[in-house]
Amino acid sequence: MKKIGVFLCHCGINISATVDIEKAMEALKDYPGVAHIEDYKYMCSDPGQQLIKKKIKDLGLDGVVVCACSPTLHENTFRLTVKAAGMNEYKMEMANIREQCSWVHKDKTVATEKAIKIIKSVIEKARLDEALDPIEVDITRKAMVIGAGVAGIQTALNIANSGYEVILVEREPSIGGKMAQLSETFPTLDCSQCILTPKMVEVSNHPKIKLMTYSEVVDVSGFVGNFKVKVKRKATGLDWDVCNGCGLCTEKCPKKLPSEFDQGLGERKAIYRPFPQAVPNRVVIDFENCTYMQSGKCGICQKVCPVKAIDFDKEDKFVEEEVGAIICATGFETYSVKDIPEFGGGKLPDVVDGLTFERILSASGPTGGEVRRPSDGKVPKDIVFLECVCSRDPEHYLPYCSKVCCMYTVKHAMLYKHRVHDGQPYVFYMDMRTGGKGYEEFYQRAAEEDKVVFIRGKVSKLYQDDDKIVVCGVDTLSNETIEIRADMVVLATAIVPSKGIRELTKLLKIQIDQHGFLSEAHPKLRPVESLTAGVYLAGCAQSPRDIPDTVSQASGAASMVCTLFANEKLKHEPIIVGVNEDICSGCGICTVVCPYDARKTNLEKKLVEVNEVLCEGCGACAAACPSGAAQQNNYTDNQINAMIKAILGKGG
Amino acid sequence: MAISLNKEKLRTQECEKLQEVSGTNVYSCYQCGNCTAGCPCVDAMDIPPHEVIRLAQFGQIEKILDSNTMWICASCVTCSVRCPRSVDISGVMEALRQIALQNGNEDVTKLGELSSEELEELPQIAVISNFRKLTS
Amino acid sequence: MEISYYPGCTLKTKAINFETSALALLEKLDVKAIELKDWNCCGVMFSQSQDNLMKQLAPIRTLIRAKESGRDRLLTLCSMCYNTLKRSALFIQENEDKRDKINDFMDLEETEYFGNEIEVVNILTLLDEIDKDKLKASIVKDAKDLKVATYYGCLLTRPKEVAIDNVEDPQIMENLLEAAGCKPVYFPFKTECCASFQVVSRKDIARERTRKIVDSARKNGAEMILLACPLCEYNLDKLQKELHEEDSTFETLPVLYVTQLLAILAGVDPEINDYSKHYIDPRPVLERKGLL
């Protein structure tokens, strides 16, 4: 019989406060197969790991069960521990008595009993575990970054500067994302364009970066180190290789439309460049609104183009790329004012969202940086800013804090005051969240020097009255209701994930949370990885955050990619499902259920064959196989049966 | 005067009762004040709605019952529909009235002071609802 | 179409114009509203307390009558009745033990009520269900873009479980009136409370509310205020008159039930309205638009 060592971790008091460790040890010490049992306060710490290593060597253990937290957290840690002591790492098993036991129970008796059952079942599994060796795979040392906001730009530059090739895919005609729309940035008030555009130019000139703007990912297959990605290059109506970005076409195009970049305040043409500093410096035709495309008349752009780039070609093109890693940096959007009926539902022109106000403040914006309100161009003298609009409101909108709006609202109020010296900004806030370097000081300065009036409370309603917006709120510090007849109102609406995130994450096979933000592999220890190997996360696509946080996380994701690329070969988990050729009848049921296309029927041999590298070990096929030919390594039917019996109290 | 707090005073039976009768959890409230900001009757109240909830969180039911607030509330439910934390403030007002009435609070309706012409003139629904809200 | 109809107390007295105009309008639209037999007052205001079950008896008894009528929908004109009946039904639907207790209290009733047998329908919802083309076809008088302020008050849109439309920006009345040739104005006070029953003991509050609501309607160009609640009607109508008597610079706006105007536009004789019930006479405005 195998000699199994069982190691119980207290996890400080995370486990031991709810699970009676001593009692559990007593119940388990004589369980069949248990050669040694021991507990320790922090098993994952160095002394804890040493203890396991020593016991493996001293007692010649050939199986280890660590009873601690979820394997998601520390499986790898303990695998390395046992490996260092000379044991095959796949003979180490974790019994999760924290997330699945101590954290979800209050009653110590119940929790202890459950912990014992969990551990017994894992001992059963360990008894039948076999030594396995990781599967080796080649790597394509090229990365794809999806989304070219500041997050995507930073990641791409970091990876490219480490010497690897990068493909940067952006859905809009230009890179830059939301940061390109911002005026000045907190807490230093440096101009957003001035710090971003040099990076944009660097991207476009970088020999290792291939830019694919106006493009979208439409299909992803493969696995870490070896992804195949299909990218749709949307038709621009012209040949970008010929176009030199002179912009004569946009000048002459007669069709005017609201500019998305200026949040609908300024105008663009039907053939346009989102903004003058766009990278690449190229134009696209908005087919839906182009007069020529609609009626066959016009074609002025084609006539004026000095290099004859315009062909009105509407055909999208598709390209396939092979990459070893993918970074999802698709950023955010803000909750639409149109969907907030109590604040005018988008029907009041002088009630705008934060991004619109950024454009109004921006020197390159529709008002040239002068604060003028949209309805009549007047300079607002009383201006009200509302924080937490749709954020922190589980009843009607979104439960989470959008994190950046406190700070950008303070910035807005401050910048407004710098532009309109005789104006008065008011900020309604619930809690002022200024956690960040220099942030609290920035907030204090706004109140002290710029005399921004901060009102602690919510606004219940606002409405148009003559040319004023009446804001009905409260100040909970003075317990008074407040009514302000404002000239303009700026809503700090919630940060939400960008459109299309659900479809994209399905292609990438990565998880999102209930709101559509990307889920990280572990909230603390693996914040830039998804649960799918080789797919990484950066920026606001993961959760709301400001530029400093976005950039650091983007660099983090880049370093993970470089770490991956530094491997000679990739190691693939051997916990895969093979085929027992003696039993397999070639029915092919497993090939249908496999989500990774890892199984193919060989009609000639009447057998199913497995691409071990594609198999993620989900076990769907093993459950579906009618004959038992598909057995998952170290999760065989025998093991699972033994585990179930142990849990039901029939084991041993 | 300072409100002195300790764990007994925080979780009073009265506060439990308030939550039971109103079917709402007063600890959900994070004091945004939206209820007060939208209340049509707040100007006439001794204690604004959000402070009612605050005092309830402190177990200070007596102090709330000493105010006129729940008698002024028109049961318009604006507070409850706008509360981001789904606190049924309007229901809390009703519960306060119930508790006050069970404690033997005197009649706050002014029906007796109204002349018979005035009473005649009022639609039934005004008189009955006033009665139902404030006396029973 | 046939539907059971629950008038409630005030519809037979102060708000008689609401009833006569609504029934006449429905007739024009081929809807037959059949009054419940042996109905009682619904209690007017829904009891929000979880443990005062006695107050649920009146509305539930009304729903029992409706169930006994054999028709599965119950029309109310008064928005207070609507709100009370609907919330009481929801209350017992969600609280089984309380429902059983309530039914036990009423053991003399032959029928039991469980909560979802009867759909309580407000007149506005019913009108909204009627095909807009049909509604348009029934309109015989030109409203000449009469500017109207649509006032919902509290009980048609709150709480959201019983709201007939969006809580913050309902559009049902606007859609009906637009179809009938009127011009609804921007009216940010359309769901603001008029102070309701507080008019009895705190008239001062109700007056201030009336002032704000009417000011907003007038400022936005309304020529009249339309609504669907007898208590709102009383408050806005009567208190405007008082405000005007106190201060003659306060300009009044006539207040009508939405059905009063729609019935006239649909060709019902304007004289079926008892104009003596109005505190602000609506006839000058109607006259001006050629609707009398």
Ligand SMILES: Cc1cc2nc3c(=O)[nH]c(=O)nc-3n(C[C@H](O)[C@H](O)[C@H](O)COP(=O)(O)OP(=O)(O)OC[C@H]3O[C@@H](n4cnc5c(N)ncnc54)[C@H](O)[C@@H]3O)c2cc1C
């Ligand atoms: C009003 C406002 C003011 C702000 N002010 C400041 C400030 O002063 N200081 C500060 O530090 N932070 C500020 N922020 C926060 C800052 O904007 C963000 O931290 C930053 O822009 C996040 O960058 P990102 O790259 O993650 O996202 P984004 O900028 O949104 O970039 C994402 C990019 O991905 C692209 N994309 C999306 N989906 C796809 C897809 N499926 N395929 C291809 N491409 C796709 C988008 O087109 C976009 O270009 C502010 C935010 C707002 C709303």
Ligand code: SF4
């Ligand atoms: S960052 Fe500030 S304004 Fe934004 S949701 Fe959080 S608390 Fe509200």
Ligand code: SF4
């Ligand atoms: S609206 Fe709700 S959360 Fe806000 S103060 Fe009132 S009860 Fe509290």
Ligand code: SF4
């Ligand atoms: S229900 Fe009462 S407390 Fe709430 S808003 Fe209406 S009047 Fe104010």
